[in-house]
Amino acid sequence: MDSTRQKKIGRLIQKEMSEIFQKEVRDITMGTMVSVTTARVSPDMGMAKVYLSIFPSDKKDEIFSNIKQQTSKLRFLLGQRVGKQLRVIPELSFFIDDSLDYIERIDDLLKE
Numbered sequence: 001m002d003s004t005r006q007k008k009i010g011r012l013i014q015k016e017m018s019e020i021f022q023k024e025v026r027d028i029t030m031g032t033m034v035s036v037t038t039a040r041v042s043p044d045m046g047m048a049k050v051y052l053s054i055f056p057s058d059k060k061d062e063i064f065s066n067i068k069q070q071t072s073k074l075r076f077l078l079g080q081r082v083g084k085q086l087r088v089i090p091e092l093s094f095f096i097d098d099s100l101d102y103i104e105r106i107d108d109l110l111k112e
Contacts, residue, residue: 006041009086013048014039016081017074024077028066032059037097041090048090051097060096067094 002010018036021029033055040049052067054060067074071092079089 009041010039020077051095053097
């Protein structure tokens with residue numbers, strides 16, 4: 001169960017990371033739409049799990065590997081944005097959120 005502080009920091013990281021992906025790192029995302037679905041912070045505020053949804057999904061693996069390679073750059077950009085609000089900028093780990101693909105697959109199966 002996440003504390004209120006963890007939820008607030010998670011929402012802050014989610015908001016700021018989504019703006020970073022939209023505006024600042026077009027070279028990493030290669031023109032695809034990357035949205036941050038959720039961000040979960042560990043109880044010690046030292047680690048954040050960021051779940052990404054990548055559309056279109058045909059280049060998903062290539063873009064996700066680019067994002068993982070540029071984790072330190074993304075953490076630096078996050079630190080520039082939230083440095084005044086957080087004492088320690090959490091380490092970022094990225095995961096693909098495939099819930100939209102799962103929903104689409106279920107819809108296709110129901111239509112058959």
